[in-house]
Every structure is written in structure tokens, then in C-alpha cells.
Amino acid sequence: xxxxxxxxxxxxxxxxxxxxxxxxxxxxxxxxxxxxxxxxxxxxxxxxxxxxxxxxxxxxxxxxxxxxxxxxxxxxxxxxxxxxxxxxxxxxxxxxxxxxxxxxxxxxxxxxxxxxxxxxxxxxxxxxxxxxxxxxxxxxxxxxxxxxxxxxxxxxxxxxxxxxxxxxxxxxxxxxxxxxxxxxxxxxxxxxxxxxxxxxxxxxxxxxxxxxxxxxxxxxxxxxxxxxxxxxxxxxxxxxxxxxxxxxxxxxxxxxxxxxxxxxxxxx
Amino acid sequence: xxxxxxxxxxxxxxxxxxxxxxxxxxxxxxxxxxxxxxxxxxxxxxxxxxxxxxxxxxxxxxxxxxxxxxxxxxxxxxxxxxxxxxxxxxxxxxxxxxxxxxxxxxxxxxxxxxxxxxxxxxxxxxxxxxxxxxxxxxxxxxxxxxxxxxxxxxxxxxxxxxxxxxxxxxxxxxxxxxxxxxxxxxxxxxxxxxxxxxxxxxxxxxxxxxxxxxxxxxxxxxxxxxxxxxxxxxxxxxxxxxxxxxxxxxxxxxxxxxxxxxxxxxx
Numbered sequence: 001x002x003x004x005x006x007x008x009x010x011x012x013x014x015x016x017x018x019x020x021x022x023x024x025x026x027x028x029x030x031x032x033x034x035x036x037x038x039x040x041x042x043x044x045x046x047x048x049x050x051x052x053x054x055x056x057x058x059x060x061x062x063x064x065x066x067x068x069x070x071x072x073x074x075x076x077x078x079x080x081x082x083x084x085x086x087x088x089x090x091x092x093x094x095x096x097x098x099x100x101x102x103x104x105x106x107x108x109x110x111x112x113x114x115x116x117x118x119x120x121x122x123x124x125x126x127x128x129x130x131x132x133x134x135x136x137x138x139x140x141x142x143x144x145x146x147x148x149x150x151x152x153x154x155x156x157x158x159x160x161x162x163x164x165x166x167x168x169x170x171x172x173x174x175x176x177x178x179x180x181x182x183x184x185x186x187x188x189x190x191x192x193x194x195x196x197x198x199x200x201x202x203x204x205x206x207x208x209x210x211x212x213x214x215x216x217x218x219x220x221x222x223x224x225x226x227x228x229x230x231x232x233x234x235x236x237x238x239x240x241x242x243x244x245x246x247x248x249x250x251x252x253x254x255x256x257x258x259x260x261x262x263x264x265x266x267x268x
Numbered sequence: 269x270x271x272x273x274x275x276x277x278x279x280x281x282x283x284x285x286x287x288x289x290x291x292x293x294x295x296x297x298x299x300x301x302x303x304x305x306x307x308x309x310x311x312x313x314x315x316x317x318x319x320x321x322x323x324x325x326x327x328x329x330x331x332x333x334x335x336x337x338x339x340x341x342x343x344x345x346x347x348x349x350x351x352x353x354x355x356x357x358x359x360x361x362x363x364x365x366x367x368x369x370x371x372x373x374x375x376x377x378x379x380x381x382x383x384x385x386x387x388x389x390x391x392x393x394x395x396x397x398x399x400x401x402x403x404x405x406x407x408x409x410x411x412x413x414x415x416x417x418x419x420x421x422x423x424x425x426x427x428x429x430x431x432x433x434x435x436x437x438x439x440x441x442x443x444x445x446x447x448x449x450x451x452x453x454x455x456x457x458x459x460x461x462x463x464x465x466x467x468x469x470x471x472x473x474x475x476x477x478x479x480x481x482x483x484x485x486x487x488x489x490x491x492x493x494x495x496x497x498x499x500x501x502x503x504x505x506x507x508x509x510x511x512x513x514x515x516x517x518x519x520x521x522x523x524x525x526x527x528x529x530x531x532x533x534x535x
Contacts, residue, residue, distance in 0.1 A: 029364050159374050163360045166429075169335045169353035169439075170378040216365040217413045 008136050009128040012195045013234030015143045021227035022150045023188035024209040029161040033206045035077055039189040042073030042102040044198035047123050048109035063138050063194050070186035073102055078182045126197025126249040139191045149184055196249035203253035207260045214263050229259050286313040288437055288468040294343035296329050303329040307493045316463040318479055319472045321489035322512050327472040331439045349436025354426050356441045365413040372397045372429045400432040419446035440471040477527045500526050
């Protein structure tokens, strides 16, 4: 039998990998990876606020606080982009400022947290070994939602990503699907943040799919390979942190982002 | 080469030709910038119309308005029949390794606003995808990833996707961009055949010369509709001067068609 903390860590890695594969791939296809960073900043602010509320004596699940903020920030970004995710380049400045806004909010909230410095540290860089059962339960249900939405709207996401123009011409509600994807990004960001922390979300979220798409000859391949890259990175992180005093999340994120650079090198 | 005589169009009109697209005095604007002003035109069943004009003259905007993708700020567009739209290739995400077959099937699965739960095609729909791919000679590439194809092949697949829904009205935006000459010729012949079968074809082009034997009408745009009618009526020195700011020399081929010589002056 595995020790419970290890069991939870391994389960979390599997859940993270499902999110990295599904939402990560849809995000890369939609050219919207920068929104992930935005959602992660917002999730950090929300999670910090949840801790403050907890200090005041009301129990709010930390990841739920993160989720609410991430969803709000994602939908706001979508609204600013007028439902055209792939054209949001024009809004670079607005997005950079909104990152700064949510990050300032996060810093403000963190500075208000008197005790529990370790928990804040956990939010930032995460710790796969400190995941609680209630965290895991939430991550599980969030992941289930992501799987369900992916199955139901696979075709729509693909069409809208492949070409928005024609999706519009055929009367598809591009905006609705974009908001759905944005919500999914927010949900997945929070699941992954639960495991590796806000700073490393981007690496685990985007790198596996971005690597997979370089070698892909079919869309199914991208989903499968990004799942495997993410799973391998997570397991490798856990394994190495047993041998050496390393943070498992950091090793996982480092592995995932390294595969991207190695693949870029191999491709050129 | 089979040319569509514009007289046919005339005859149809006399015998009560069927109007497929009615553009009534539309003005379109993006963020307050007027892209198209007071444009009116009717397109009949089976007509093959080339839309030309310099860059930024509102060609794509006109197509988008007909397709219902943008709402005119003034005037209205009426369309009688189903529409397929083929965008400029640049609008397509080049990084999604979708199979050619799935790209073509996309239009069938998306048709209509109704949500479709099943992604499985019926036998009839499969035949439609196959026919469309064969029409553009891309059937043998059905299992290849779209990303592996050359620009011309991608263009043909996008055309197949537009054909797969068997539209009454086909709208094409620069279907010859980045396409080699043999492919261009194939596409033109295909469009010409479709229009002779009663499908209304409206295509935006940079250079109308390669199609001139086939088109029934030309719409010359520069924010407003400068001229609309048979090629020989539209391609006058006065009209091209108004559209392009320079008069474009025109040569007459053996078969008696006017060919504008765009040379370096292109839209």
C-alpha cells in the first residue's frame, strides 16, 4: 500500500494531466494560451482572499475562491476581446494591465494574511504532497466537468478554432463557445494550481499540448501525447522529489516545459 | 472551354429569372469606419459574379454582409436559398492537424443553428463529402492532415468544404490566392460548371482576367458600387479609373472578351 499522501499526489497528477490534455489542447488550437496566465493570476488572488475569509472565521474552500476569481477574469478577458479569442493580440496592453491588476490584488490579499505563510507559499508554488482530500475531491469534480464539456462540444470547439469566419457564416454561436472555453480554462487552471501552484500553472497547462502539436498528424494524437507528456512530467517530479530535496511541482513543470524546447530544437 | 453566355442571364431575366441575392442600398461599417456605402445589386440564379476592386474597397465586407456575418448599418440583404462561404485561406488556423475528411465534414455538421449531438455522418452525408472532395480532385488526400497540404491543395479542400452542403449560393473570398495555375484553371472550370447547373457563384478576385470567359457579371467596388453588369460594360476606362485611380489597359482576346491588364496595379 502506498502512503496516503503519495496516493493523493499520484491521483492529482492524473487529474492535472487530463486537464492539460483536454483544455490545454483546445487552448493551443484556439491560440489563446496567454489567457491561461491571466486566469492563473486571478486564481491566486481569489485563493488568497479565501484564506483571509477563513482567518476571519468563515470556511471557504481555497480552490473555490480561486475558481470564482479565475472564471470572472477569463470571462472579462473574453468580453474585452469581443468574443474573438484569436484576435485578442490587438488587446495586448489591456490584457497586460489586467494581469497586473489581478496580480496586485493577489499581492494585496497575501500581505493581509497574518499567519499561514506556508499556505500562501503553497498557493504560489504548490505542493503535490500536501494536497488534502477535500482539495482532491474538488479537483476530481472539476475535471469531470471538463471531460463532459469536451465531449459535448468537441466539434464546436474544433470548428471555431479552425476557422471562426466560416463558423460564423454557418450560424454557429462563436461567442458562446468562446465563453465556454474560457470557463473551462479557468476550471482547469484551478485544478492544476491545486497541484503545482499558480506560478507553474502555465508550464503544465500549455507546454504539453504546444509540444504535441509540433509532431501531430492528427488531432487525436495531440490529446494523447499531451496527456502522456504531462503524466510523465508529474510522475518524474514525484519520483525525483523522493530521491532529492526538490519540489515535485517544480520538477514536473521543468520537465514539461523542457519537452517543448527540446521539440522546438528537434523540429528546426 | 465552356463559356457562360451572358445572354442566358438576359433571357432568364425576361422570363422571370429567380433572384437569389438582393442587396438593397446597404452601408456597412466597422467601429464607425465605413467599409461599404450605398451598395445595391441583385444576383440571379446561376449567375457567376466576380467582385473586384482595390485593397480595402469593401469586397470581403460585401461577401460577409451577404453571408449574414455582419449586419449592415443601413439597408438590407435578402437571400433566397442556402449559402456556403469559403474564406480567405489566411483566416484558417494553420496549426490544427485535422484530417482533410473532417475539415470537409465540418460544414455539414455545422449547418444550421441547431445543435447536433451526433458527430456521425449519415450515408448520404458521407457521399456528399466524398463528392465534394472528388469535385476538387482531393479525394485521395482524405486521410492526410490538412497541415501537410500545399497552399493550393488547402484551398481546394476549403472549396470542397463549401460545396459539401450543396448550397444554392456559393460565396468565395479570393479562392485563387496562392494557388498555382493548373489548380486555378480547375477551380474556375468547376465554378463555371456549378453556375451552369443553377448555383449562384459570387467570388472576390484580385485579377478577373482568368475568369473573364466564364463570369456573367462583374461588380466593381471602391467603397461604393462603381459599376455592376456584364464585363464589357463594367471594364471601361472611366470605371477602372474611378475604382483604381488609374486607368487599366484592356486587351481583347481572339474570342472577343475584354481582359484588363493589371500588371503591377492590382487591388
